[in-house]
Amino acid sequence: MPSLDLQFSLPGVTYLDGEGGTPPPAHPGELFVAQENWLAVAAVERFLEANPPGTLALFGPPGTGKTHLLDLLEREFQRRYPEALILRQNAAEFGHAVAEALAKRRRRAFRKRWQTADLVILDDLQFLSEYPAGQEECVVMLQAAERGSPLVAVASRVRPWHIMGLDRRIGEILVGGLTAPLALPGVSVRKALFRAAFGRHGFLLTEAATDLLARELPLSPRQILGLAQEAAHSLAERHVDYAVAQSLVRKHNRKALVSMEQIARATARYFHIPLKRLRGPGREREEVLARDVAMYLSQKLARRTLKEIGRYFGGRDHTTVGHGCRKIEELAATDLTVREALLMIEEMLGIA
Incomplete structure (x- = not known):
């Protein structure tokens, strides 16, 4: 996204465009606006104007x-x-x-x-x-x-x-x-946030480490602050190179794992269908969509194989599971309903 020259009249708002732009606020409670979210601040400004x-x-x-x-x-x-x-x-x-x-x-x-x-x-x-x-x-x-x-x-x-x-x-x-x-910050803004969050704890991140963290951990600003806080308690060395960043990514991803059972229950609850139907042979449109979503999330969040997923979801063949997962991945790029279903289920699981 090209850099935008934005001027907000609201007090306490800092525009953050990532690389080469304004640094994040020094205090985590201050409001910054990533380049992805300038429209939201403009809407608030308009709402405060006359009529x-x-x-x-x-x-x-x-x-x-x-x-x-x-x-x-x-x-x-x-x-x-x-x-x-x-x-x-x-x-x-x-x-x-x-x-x-x-x-x-x-x-x-x-x-x-x-x-x-x-x-x-x-x-x-x-x-x-x-x-x-x-x-x-x-x-x-x-x-x-x-x-x-x-x-x-x-x-x-x-x-x-x-x-x-x-x-x-x-x-x-x-x-x-x-x-x-509003959207989560993109890679360039996440780089600035990682540098600022870790810098508050005295860390120096190499460029390679910053790139890896920003690319592999699409976190919210709040989560980035939390990760830096955890690192401050667990790392004695305040120099974070690529190898240390890799260990932080692996540790975060291991902690984020959930079970297929948790995913299936959350998906069934979101789509308002019984768990038995979600895992069963039903072919109604809503059942198929919910099941494909659950299988996709099982691969993404639980990191289970297609064979394991198929066995849990009614003994399905791994090729059927793979087809369902690919379908949801494609739909998530274009279908707002699917994308928001994934977001809400991840939120129910405590992932988002």
Whole structure:
């Protein structure tokens, strides 16, 4: 991606373009914007201007900075509009609060609270799918946002209009407002992050070590900070060359291994089908997709052979397993539904 000459007016934001660009902030709590995510900050800036669209939706994998951007939005909105009332909740908390209000016959009082707010912020919107009454209340709130009040900002791990089990009206309203994806940093930005994170602990990384870590470990900024912290406790030598970097990669990958059983259960839960059907002979479209996803993740995350995977998933031939894995790998490059299913299942497994 070409370097962009971006100027953000929001305080505390540093634009990071990787090689040769601005170094990462010295403090891990500061917000930097990788070149992949400048659009999200631009959307937040637009949301803070006069007469913004009524809704803002940020979406991306864990660790890409969604919550940091919501923090920034909340702080800056309060700074610019000191008298403003801001309500902020995790979507699961919102859903639970709606259910509780219904049980106590206090829905009108609950609704009046957000109706008097100037800005409502809901994080982790994907968890609202478990609360039908909360979804209905969210629809009413978003319809009010379309009319101008309150403003509503949400964040989710996948696009709101692709969240399984979420009322389609929520996605339809949000897609008409400001929307911005966030992505994990690319290789060039990861290089800068590895150098900065390890440098905070007194490490000096060789160029070859930096290249290897950035290429082999596509981690979030939070995970890179964690890896540097672990290295500070386990490595006496503060010089990290290619060989030491290789050992760090192997150690991280060993720790990331999960079992086929864990993968199968998480996949079955995500696709809302019984584990027995996932492992069985069924040929319904949803069963086949879920099974292929589980087999692909078993090869990727559990590092099992095609023969082992086939044996676990109903005694299938290794060629059938290989075909299913290749199909998912190809679909992941073009099909948002498949790509986001992989992301969510990895998140359920604690990998993402």
